[in-house]
Amino acid sequence: MLTREQIVSYFENGYLLVEDVVTPEQLQRMQDITHELIDRSRHVTESNDVYELDEGHNSETPKLTRIKLPHKQHPFFWDVLKNSGITEVLRQLVGANAVLQTSKLNAKAPGGGAAVEWHQDWAFYPHTNDDMLAFGVFLEDVREENGPLQVIPGSHKGPILNHNSGEGVFCGAVDPHDPEFQIEKAVTITGKAGSMSIHHARTLHGSAPNVSDRARLMLFYECCAADAWPLMGGSAYIQRLSQQEQWDDLLDRMIIGAPVLQPRMKEIPVRLPYPPAADVSSIFKVQKTGGAKSAFA
Template sequence: MLSPDQIAFYRENGYLMVEDAVNAEQLARLREITYDLIEKSRGVTESGDVYDLDEGHSAERPRLTRIKLPHLQHPYYWEVLKTSRMTEVLTALLGPDTALQTSKLNTKAPGGGAAVEWHQDWAFYPHSNDDMLAFGLMLEDVDQANGPLQVIPGTHKGPVLSHHAPETGRFCGAVDPDDPLFDVDKAVTLTGKAGSMTVHHVRTLHGSAPNLSDRNRLILFYECRAADAWPLVGSASYAKLAQGGGQALWDHFAEHIITGNMTMEPRATAVPMRLPLPPAPDAGSIFKTQKSGGARSVFTPRERAPA
């Protein structure tokens, strides 16, 4: 369970580091499943519903940016979320009724695995309230060299910065490096041993540099919400679900409850928001959104080093 000091730190800074979020057995099983999925990607030649391929991917040298929705690719990713210390952290920060927003397994390959440009998750999917967060469970050790997550403390209390490309006005999923409200010099780098977990608020500015090491950087992300935080118009993922009608949307929410119960009474709070519209030409993942949307890079050509 989190201590009062840890909870207070998260509330004030918008992020937290938690050690030993899973036990040794759980970590070993997650690694086994993940490396098996990477191995199976050798026969894949283009990005699809399971894999986002990185530049240079081949059968001889599999290189991925992401395994999509891992909780749908293998049931253990869902099981471990509900049976590990992660559940205790979740309820301590969001309350007894919680749900999974989405999941992803960012698999930055060695030798230049793709950067994730600076952004706020909130820009992608505004909800009726912002009691939402992301867990980043480290499946391998993460250090300065292999593209660790970086956050800017306190930005969860500030505005939602523009994530639209100035040239086109389209949503590009990243902030402009020249935005006067964006101060990367205040960034904190989050490193840790395998089994450790980062936590960041849905409005916290964050990003990660390319993986310049000779090791994988495997981080399993769970994006979670309080059950009474309901999505607003504009989120591409919910737009697809809504095409199936109200029952499909309801069933989806019910299937993604982690702890407690659903509610039909959304809680609305006064939070800043921008809609992610018009969408990028390719919104299949954050990598594709940032690339096709014309996001400007903080990491190149400026080549900023982690703080």
């Protein structure tokens, strides 16, 4: 799926755009399911285990920031991850054994859909090694005006920036005035429906509010090599499960290959996301209740 040049570019820059990663039929099916899920949210009045509502959400004009764990809301999202061009890209970048960390479908609403402040995914869930990445499948065309993903090339090779607020609380965002935050190097990733962005777990990234008249629908899969095991301290649900439940859950999340029971340790920078924000149910809540400063104000 990926050329040698694309693989080299990903490891050098920490991000990549891949076109036509799914077939037209797969794309259409995902679009249909997504719109069905959005339509079902019309009578939801507060965020729950499926939907995170945006400000102004109502039955006539549903506005969502996110559909949570889409691979659990409809089996087709899991099938695409295991049986498409996405699968082959994963195999090329992290190896023969890979597991799903989490999934989310960001439905950034039109007319001001919430920004995602600049951050590194690694700050939320450090592991024993950093063979971790996020795929962002474009379910519709992504343009400059509807809040596309922005990344800072090469930042995955640098430090883990401070993601705590001035009050010392983990807010899941870097301070825009941090001298190590080089926003002038930011690259904006746009593309047509069916394309996919890839960014390394340590790559600094964010996205501005959606000021267009249509939603920005992006399906995110966060994945890692099976020999990357989570460190204590993250807010992932798996750390609240019993040993047997963790094992069963791991088997359910295997995408390719098999579990690896010998964690690979790598000497890399780590910060733990403590003390936690008042609400850790999503990055939007962490950034809001943790007191993050906006780079998009």
